[in-house]
Amino acid sequence: MKIAVIGASGMVGSRVAAEAVGRGHEVTGVTRSGGELPAGVRAVRGSANDVATAKELAGDADVLVAAIGPSRTGGDHQEYLDAVGNLIGAVRGTATRLFVVGGAGSLVVDGNRVVDGPDFPAEYKNESLTVSQALEDLRATGGDVNWTMLSPAFVIAPGERTGTFRLSGDEPVGEHISAEDYAVALVNEIDTPAYNRKRFTLGY
Structure with a gap:
């Protein structure tokens, strides 16, 4: 694939790219700066904000993974939403699946989004609201966009690849996840789709 x-x-x-290569997929890594x-x-x-690039990638790939997020250095968060919108437009009406790396703030506990709770850390709120909006934009696409968003547990960091974790829909499971196991779950979903046009989450 x-x-x-x-x-x-x-x-x-x-880690997603490495996991996919390790399973025999043909992987193209897209960066702005040409990083390692x-x-x-x-x-x-x-x-992801360039229309021609997005269309070219969508035309060549079976799956387009957006491992991007809003600026954490004071940049305009609209740029991120525009990027997600651009990728939605690029895959609309095609067989290419759009996979978006999400956040934990949009997860739901007792019917309420985590980001809206009184104890949600203020320093992460704007970023989480922006990614939550991206999820709503995906949900509004209708049947001509095959999308999936994977939200991590509340804490995601480099760690061990165990291959053992729990999955859920919109409700959090566990407090943390390694970036390696996040990649395992994402590529598992690519290999065996179960969450087409849905968001899901994982944790230990």
């Missing part, structure tokens, strides 16, 4: 990973030099994207990529990944420079 042909998989394009946008943001392939980041913590999550690099895992062995076996074909490197391409490009941006």
